Amino acid sequence: MSKDLVVQFGVFYALLFPGVFGFVPSPTNVSVVCHNFVNVLFWNYSNPTEPLKFGVKVEPYESASQTVDTSQTYLDISSYSRDADDDYFVFVTAHDGQEKSENVSIRFTYSKDYFDEKKHKYKCSLDFPALNTSVHKDVIEVSFQHPFMLHKQDILNEEFKYTITHDEQKVLYSCFEDEELCTAEIHLNQSTAGQCVELKLEGMIAGIPSYTYRNVCVPQQTPETDKTGLIAALLGGGTIVLFIIMGFVWLLWRKLSRIPIIPEFLVCRNVIPGQSPTTQAEPTAISQMTPQGYTHLLKEEIFSYANTILDDTVVDLTEVSEEDMDCEDSEGFGRSSDYNSPKFLQEMSPGDITEGYGPRPPVL
Secondary structure, eight states, X not given: OOHHHHHHHHHHHHHHOHHHHTOOOOOEEEEEEEETTEEEEEEEOSSOOTTOEEEEEEXXXXXXXXXXXXXXXXXXXXXXXXXXXXEEEEEEEEEETTEEOOOEEEEEESOTTTXXXXXXXXXXXXXXXXXXXXXXXXXXXXXXXXXXXXXXXXXXXXXXXXXXXXXXXXXXXXXXXXXXXXXXXXXXXXXXXXXXXXXXXXXXXXXXXXXXXXXXXXXOOOTTTOOHHHHHHXXXXXXXXXXXXXXXXXXXXXXXXXXXXXXXXXXXXXXXXXXXXXXXXXXXXOOTTSXXXXXXXXXXXXXXXXXXXXXXXXXXXXXXXXXXXXOSOTTSTTTOOGGGSOEEEEEEETTEEEEEESSOOOOX
């Protein structure tokens, strides 16, 4: 048997019985899903056996490598690739006992500084932060947290730039990590009322892309939902009513201020202040034995007091009607007075005769 024939048979049996000759096939279709800093490795294997194991080696560019074995055809390597700023080489090897296959490698990174389209088959990404949307008439308000606040990765501690596309118009926005919320306003046309609109948001931070879609329905503006006109009408009407009331009160005050105040002695009241309306001052009895000097002094005080009251009371008698002067109380001052009574001679003392008013005294 020639040497070439022996080699051919050896290759044939090695392929037919790989375990006998120490030949272990390599894993195939190795891939990685790196999203939101969760990194999961996947691969396929054509002929797994019971004792077959897979060795996964994660080798960062800037730190030491780590190796882990598994019997599954996938592995979460997030704990071995925590630093999003680093570049990672991953090697997968199948081994059956002491026999090992050739390794199959893959490379991935989140960092824009390391990413190379020719060397990195997979592009890591982030989800766009969760959106909060609200509609106010013809404006959609959008708000969300900065990616750094969600993931706490140093690589994200920078400006977040994003675009919002609506109605074939793309607008650029940005926000920083120290802002409590990233906010944006999308102005709508009036024709969108009662319809749902689609918003497309695309962001980029540290070279890591993110995107999301959101459908927002704009309610139809109806009198029940749009109360702006009603509130304005109520405020305007209330202001007008207030001015009308103020004008009415002012006119009423002006009218009342022109009504003259009728003195008390014209409405059946006593002239002397402080006395009860039903009480009439008792006439001062002058005895025949009163000295002449005291009598003259008393008369001067009475006339002076009456003149003082009349000077302090200014009355337009033309405005007082006869009904006002005609009082039910016949003892009132407005009906009669001692000064309207006939005169009579009064002997004050022997040889001293003077004139008086009022009823004539009895003749002693």
